[in-house]
Amino acid sequence: MTSSSPDLDALLTWIRTESPTHDRAGVNLMMDLVAAQMQDAPVAVERIPGTDGLGDVLVLRAGPRTDEPGILVMSHLDTVHPVGTVDSDLPLRIEGDRLYGPGVYDMKGGAWFCLEAFKDVARKGTAARPLVFLVTPDEEIGSPITRPMIEDFGRRSACVLVTEPARDGGQIVTARKGVGRFEVHVEGRPAHAGSRHKDGRNAVYEAARQILAIEAMTDYSRGITTSVGLIAGGTAVNTVPQHCRFPVDLRVETVADGKALTAALLGLKPSHPDFKVTVTGGMNRPPYERTEATSKLFDHARSLAAEIGFDLVSAPRVGGGSDGNFTAALGIPTLDGLGIDGDGAHTLQEYGLISSIAPRQKLMTRLLETL
Known part of the structure; x- marks a missing residue:
């Protein structure tokens, strides 16, 4: 399959690189792709070896080097689909606005374009705060090796942005069970x-x-x-x-x-x-409860989305958990569901909406520049 968009071709490579949580080699191939993606940008890349048979962790740093509380962005690159799914039960394909493939919605699509936004802001030098992008290998099994790291970075952050997929037509997540x-x-x-x-x-x-x-x-x-x-x-x-x-x-x-x-x-x-x-x-x-600080963060994001040209809506409380639960439970303002729009997470009908990438990438860029 080919695409007229070089950027989309890069995302297709991500989806072809299958990375179920317990396939350490596959997850680390994804980490290789992220590290390569940052090579031509002023981004410091720290790679931390995984333990317990799990993949590595990447910590990307950009923006001003100060002691001021920064912005923490979080993505996971492990998926739930076994190796071989892309060749059989869920082939990589484009049907209209839908991009089908294992992990595209949860959550490679969102991770990829948010990393692009992170790189763009690093190149332009437009971040007002230190930026940290934490890329993890184990979210789908409850983040057993990265939870302490997530909480440590969270405590040092002014706010947290999570690139889990959007809900029901692009709704953002501000509370989870x-x-x-x-x-x-x-x-x-x-x-x-x-x-x-x-x-x-x-x-x-x-x-x-x-x-x-x-x-x-x-x-x-x-x-x-x-x-x-x-x-x-x-x-x-x-x-x-x-x-x-x-x-x-x-x-x-x-x-x-x-x-x-x-x-x-x-x-x-x-x-x-x-x-x-x-x-x-x-x-x-732990429960991710919507606080006044998170509500203010959402209001800011919604105003930015309006400037870009779309209405950002907060979803009702979501039943599934994410790494955002950990930071929200610490009292850190946390926005989740900033990733790609689509549907079918953890199923053989998983897809992302291509049209959602550009506006949501712009939103992430503006959040990194204005928070």
């Missing part, structure tokens, strides 16, 4: 399902009771959801199962509800003394 992850292990007593059935204590049966209790914690009026999407237990069809395990996904809108639901989940008790229930885990991402 917090995300909890828990693992539940139920242990019963094994027995022959035919001759010794009454001696057994069925761990799958007890797990079902626990799941009913967990799902009943959902409270839509408070924005609380609990979900069990996987379950594993037993060894054979004719054996009363001794073990059953399942993960729990928790979403909450407030810190207080996060604490309350965490306590409830960790405090689950068996229905009978012959069973044992063990729960581990906790909040993976």
